[in-house]
Structure formats: structure tokens, C-alpha cells
Amino acid sequence: GAVVSQHPSRVICKSGTSVKIECRSLDFQATTMFWYRQFPKQSLMLMATSNEGSKATYEQGVEKDKFLINHASLTLSTLTVTSAHPEDSSFYICSARQGNEQYFGPGTRLTVT
Amino acid sequence: AQKVTQAQTEISVVEKEDVTLDCVYETRDTTYYLFWYKQPPSGELVFLIRRNSFDEQNEISGRYSWNFQKSTSSFNFTITASQVVDSAVYFCALLNTGNQFYFGTGTSLTVIP
Numbered sequence: 001g002a003v004v005s006q007h008p009s010r011v012i013c014k015s016g017t018s019v020k021i022e023c024r025s026l027d028f029q030a031t032t033m034f035w036y037r038q039f040p041k042q043s044l045m046l047m048a049t050s051n052e053g054s055k056a057t058y059e060q061g062v063e064k065d066k067f068l069i070n071h072a073s074l075t076l077s078t079l080t081v082t083s084a085h086p087e088d089s090s091f092y093i094c095s096a097r098q099g100n101e102q103y104f105g106p107g108t109r110l111t112v113t
Numbered sequence: 114a115q116k117v118t119q120a121q122t123e124i125s126v127v128e129k130e131d132v133t134l135d136c137v138y139e140t141r142d143t144t145y146y147l148f149w150y151k152q153p154p155s156g157e158l159v160f161l162i163r164r165n166s167f168d169e170q171n172e173i174s175g176r177y178s179w180n181f182q183k184s185t186s187s188f189n190f191t192i193t194a195s196q197v198v199d200s201a202v203y204f205c206a207l208l209n210t211g212n213q214f215y216f217g218t219g220t221s222l223t224v225i226p
Contacts, residue, residue: 043217043219
């Protein structure tokens with residue numbers, strides 16, 4: 001199947017700083033990518049849908065000014081957590097759509113100290 | 114509204130026992146897909162199976178089998194002769210016609226040697 005990568009796999013940052021997470025579709029072009037957040041021992045929750053060349057669509061309760069999403073090319077979407085706080089510590093997973101298939105990235109574990 | 118329910122939060126079995134993980138879903142879509150994913154401690158989602166709403170045939174893949182019953186809106190997953198490597202969190206998910214994933218809350222399976 002198709003491969004989706006995320007970088008970094010783990011990141012630790014200090015409270016108040018910003019951190020960028022990249023999601024790449026390695027062998028296909030993805031017009032739509034999705035960002036999920038998973039707190040410990042909980043399910044994946046969709047944060048936003050990212051469409052190439054247009055603004056992301058955020059789910060209810062997700063602050064668009066805090067979680068900046070950029071989908072500048074057909075193979076790359078980025079999620080920037082701005083002014084991170086300890087409560088933003090979570091596992092962030094992206095997925096990329098190809099036709100009727102969706103492929104998940106390996107996830108990025110963010111820890112905010 | 115779409116919803117996926119995994120009533121079993123945690124299950125422990127002794128190695129070589131069979132175990133069934135339950136999944137019940139709700140949707141008004143006539144066309145949808147159901148999935149099972151395995152999430153080991155590393156966090157990466159491992160795709161196990163995809164089933165479309167028109168295909169109620171049960172499926173067997175090695176020690177894994179799936180029972181899709183549209184009449185009861187269930188898509189249960191059975192592991193036969195469980196092994197320690199099967200220990201993980203298992204998620205059932207529904208993909209609707211809008212290409213949005215809805216994940217269950219997951220079942221944490223521990224296989225005791």
C-alpha cells in the first residue's frame with residue numbers, strides 16, 4: 001500500500017514555543033489530508049481536514065489559530081502547534097487520501113514541558 | 114449521526130485462547146466502509162481489514178476472522194489461538210460517504226503468556 005510519513009516521530013518542546021509536524025505522502029499525491037489527535041488511552045479524534053491549496057476545515061472545538069495547517073503541495077501537509085502548552089501533549093496522526101483509500105502516518109508524539 | 118462503539122475497554126486472555134472483540138456501529142449512510150486497526154505500543158496504526166457495506170461475507174486471514182452482521186450493525190473481530198504479539202489496542206472504525214473516519218474508543222488486549 002501507499003506510504004505516509006511523519007516528521008518528527010517524537011518532539012519535546014517548552015511551554016510557549018511552537019512546533020511544526022510534517023506529513024508526507026511518499027509515493028502518491030494526496031489532495032486531502034487529515035489530522036487526528038489521540039490522548040493517552042483514548043481514541044483518535046479528527047482535528048481538521050486539509051485540502052491542497054485551500055484553507056483547512058476544522059472540527060468543532062479545535063482552535064484554528066492554535067493549530068495551523070498548511071497543505072501547500074500534493075505531498076505535504078504541516079501542522080503547527082503554536083504557543084504550545086502541556087495540555088497539547090498528545091499523539092498526532094495524519095492520514096492522506098488517495099481515491100477511496102486513506103493511509104495513516106506513523107504518528108508524532110508531542111510532549112510539552 | 115455516525116458512531117462506533119467498542120464496549121470492551123480492556124480484555125485479558127491467556128495465550129492460545131480465542132478472543133472476540135466487539136464492534137457496533139451507527140450510520141444512516143447506505144454506503145460505508147468498516148475497518149479494524151491494530152495499534153501496538155509504538156503508536157502506529159496497522160491496517161487489518163476493510164469491509165464495504167455491501168459485502169457481508171465473513172473473512173478469515175490466518176488466525177484473524179471477522180463477522181459482519183448488517184442486521185445488528187456489528188463487525189466483530191476474532192483472534193484464534195492468541196499470541197503475546199497480539200497484545201495491542203484494537204480500533205474499529207467507520208468511513209462514511211463523506212470520507213470521514215469515525216473511530217471507536219478501542220479495546221486494549223493483553224495476552225498473558
